Amino acid sequence: MQTKESNTIFSHLDSLGKSLDGDLSYDTITRTIYATDASVYKEFPLAVIWPKGVSDLKKIIAFASKEKTSITIRAAGTSLAGQVVTNGMIVDISRYMKNIIEINEKEMWVRVEPGVVLDELNMQLKEHGLFFGPETSTSNRCNLGGMVGNNS
Ligand SMILES: Cc1cc2nc3c(=O)[nH]c(=O)nc-3n(C[C@H](O)[C@H](O)[C@H](O)COP(=O)(O)OP(=O)(O)OC[C@H]3O[C@@H](n4cnc5c(N)ncnc54)[C@H](O)[C@@H]3O)c2cc1C
Structure with missing residues (x-):
């Protein structure tokens, strides 16, 4: 069930997503896919973001600071001890930042x-x-x- 607080954060995430060159998603399927890495740990992230460069990363960091949430950078997600599992925002750099x-x-x-x-x-x-x-x-x-x- 979504509370008033969660609706507010999701509307703020929508604004962040519109300001990025990259992509942002918080639908249930995406969050479920990103709820684990190669480890046994599982946690449902708030959102998943695929930045396209430094400008996007600066906006994401400013957003996390303002909204008092966390950022976990995810690369291939082959970590074995839950390094890329979080209830904050996953920032996946493997889609676009690969030059x-x-x-x-x-x-x-x-x-x-x-x-x-x-x-x-x-x-x-x-x-x-x-x-x-x-x-x-x-x-x-x-x-x-x-x-x-x-x-x-
Ligand atoms: C079958 C198997 C075999 C393995 N064998 C080895 C091995 O031989 N040697 C070995 O060392 N490891 C091994 N590992 C562990 C893992 O594959 C390695 O540590 C790998 O280098 C992790 O890379 P990744 O891209 O998957 O990183 P991820 O798991 O996505 O991330 C690893 C950490 O780096 C952080 N991170 C990622 N990108 C950035 C960034 N741009 N800025 C800041 N932080 C960042 C993440 O937040 C996380 O804490 C193995 C894992 C498996 C499943």
Whole structure:
């Protein structure tokens, strides 16, 4: 059952969604899908957001601060200990923020958005004779942002 308070937050979420370049959803199916990761934990998130860049992220952070709710960034969701399960807002960076921005072959570094999949990065690095070190079992799924977050 929706209370007066929950109706208010959902109308505020509608306003946030309209201001974003990316997408926002709080329908029951989406929230159910995002209620778990690869762990056994389950929690129903308030909403799921797919940002398209830094400008969206700033708006989401300002919204969370004003509405006193939380943000959990989700990459591939392969965490095993409930890292991307929350009753606040899930911010999924794997849909749009997955560009490899720059490969510096000479100095051997890359600049990427956090949603780049490890195997996809290494496929591109191979052409330059390079390889990004950490070899997680989930390399065909996990994203660079999630790997950093988990210290993979
Ligand atoms: C079968 C299996 C095998 C695995 N094997 C390994 C292994 O060999 N080695 C290993 O280290 N791990 C392993 N894992 C765990 C997991 O796959 C890795 O930790 C993986 O790197 C997580 O990446 P992800 O993209 O799924 O991150 P997610 O699970 O989506 O996120 C991980 C953490 O990072 C945070 N995060 C994500 N993106 C950002 C961002 N942009 N900014 C700030 N925080 C962010 C999240 O909030 C969360 O706390 C395994 C998991 C499974 C299911």
